[in-house]
Amino acid sequence: MDLLTPTYPATHGACYAVFREQDVTYDGHLFVGVSSTGIFCRPGCPAKLPKSENCTFYPTAKRALDAGFRACKRCHPAGGETALIRQLITLVEADPDAKVTQALLATHGIDASTARRQFLNRFGMSFTDYARARRLGRAAKTLAKGGSVLDAQLDAGFDSPSGFRTAYAKIFGTTPAKGNPDPxxxxxxxxxxxxxxxxxxxxxxxxxxxxxxxxxxxxxxxxxxxxxxxxxxxxxxxxxxxxxxxxxxxKGELSDFKTPLATSGTEFQQQTWDALQTIPHGQTRSYAQLAEMIGKPAAVRAVASANANNGLALIIPCHRVIAKGGGLGGYAGGLTRKQNLLDLESKSGSA
Ligand SMILES: [Zn+2]
Missing domain, CATH: 3.30.160 (Double Stranded RNA Binding Domain)
Incomplete structure (x- = not known):
């Protein structure tokens, strides 16, 4: 990961462009409060684009709510989308074999087209495809545990072996076989x-x-x-x-993550990540110090790159590495989050 990459644009104009272009890559990182309507939205909202002079931008939904804006009923910036997606996922998990029809959704008060749009937005697939992927996931688990292809087929709820093989290959890029890796x-x-x-x-x-x-x-x-x-x-x-x-x-109540990690880097990356994890909560080091910690003082650039590519944000604490002399660096948006993390950690004390 790279906290130095802007997480939201630094200028009003750049923030506005995110909404004008419906750039959903900022979804969850940028919200707009609209003074003429009193509501706030997430990027990609289907409502009409507000005038630039009526817009105020916020990095979190909470800040927009605190400023007095109400959540938009179309894009649910305060998490309504999550609630609906959760509800649907719960439906699937409760009975993975059930066919999720429009009628079934209606009995749960869910609008099918809203569900479809939100699933596409979140998962890049429709709800139907999502449910199928979940069923194939069970099949993959069966195969990984040494179960037969027939068991896997039945677990995935497929009547025909050829239908199962086709659907499985589409998702996993390989034919179903005993001992295939877990998803x-x-x-x-x-x-x-x-x-x-x-x-x-x-x-x-x-x-x-x-x-x-x-x-x-x-x-x-x-x-x-x-x-x-x-x-x-x-x-x-x-x-x-x-x-x-x-x-x-x-909440500032945890300084030491216990969740088991699976990292997969080169030996050098692994060394850097191990060293990063020894920087205590609430403290910082420079890139040069990090290079010294792994016994390679000349490898500052390589260390910075390994730092940026660790893939386990917060837990492998690359946000605790700062520029020499104590400055954060030069990228406005991402630095906001980096500074917020360091502030949070300094307030919640060390381990
Ligand atoms: Zn909206």
Whole structure:
């Protein structure tokens, strides 16, 4: 990850451009309060673009609410989207074999087209495809545990072997076979400093990243390549664990994460990440000091790069590395979050 990349634009004009262009990569990081209507929105809201002079921008929904704006009923910037998605996911998890029809959604008071739009926005797939991916995820688990292809097919709720093979290959890029690797599961978690992506399996946390899409995409692609495993939407007990820890961390009540980690870097990256994790909560080091800590004082640039590419935001605390002389550096937007994290940690004391 790279906290030095702006998480929201520094100028009014650049913030406005995010909304004009419906740039949803800022979703969760930038909100607009509109003085003429008294409501606030997230990027990508389908409502009419407000006039620039009526806009005030906020990095969190909470700040917009604190400023007196009401949440927009169309884009649910305060988390209404999450609530609806949660409700639907709960429906699927409760009965994975049930066909989710428009009529079923209606009995739960859910509008099908709203559900469809929100799922596309969040997962890049429709709700129907999501439900199918979840069922195939169960099949993948069966195969990983040494179950037969037939068992896997039945677990995924497919009547025909060919239909199962086709659907499986589409998601996993390979044919179903005994001993195929477990999938990883991706979930989105709201935090006090914006939405984060969490990727886990039953044993460890693989990726934790603010959803600034440019960074996230790079980490995500690297993870998929290194792991050679499919990534499906869903939660594990590790997701629950890190979500609980994140809540405590942002309340200033946790300084030491216990969630088991799975890192996959080069030997040099691994050394850098190990050293990073020895910087205590509430303290900072310079890039040069970090290079010295791993016994390679000349490798400052390489250390900075490894620092930026760790993929486990907050836990491998790259935000605790600052420029020589104590300055944060030169990138306005990202530095806001970096400074916020350092402020939070200095207030909540050391481990
Ligand atoms: Zn809106």
């Amino acid at each position: 990883l599961f991706i979930e989105w978690v709201e935090t006090a400093m914006g939405r984060m992506i969490v990727i886990t399996d039953d044993d460890a946390l693989y990726l934790l990243e603010f959803t600034n899409r440019k960074n996230m995409r790079r980490q995500f692609d690297r993870l998929r390549k290194v792991q050679a495993r499919a990534v499906l939407p869903g939660r594990t007990k590790i997701t629950d664990q890190i979500e609980t820890e994140l809540k405590a961390y942002f």
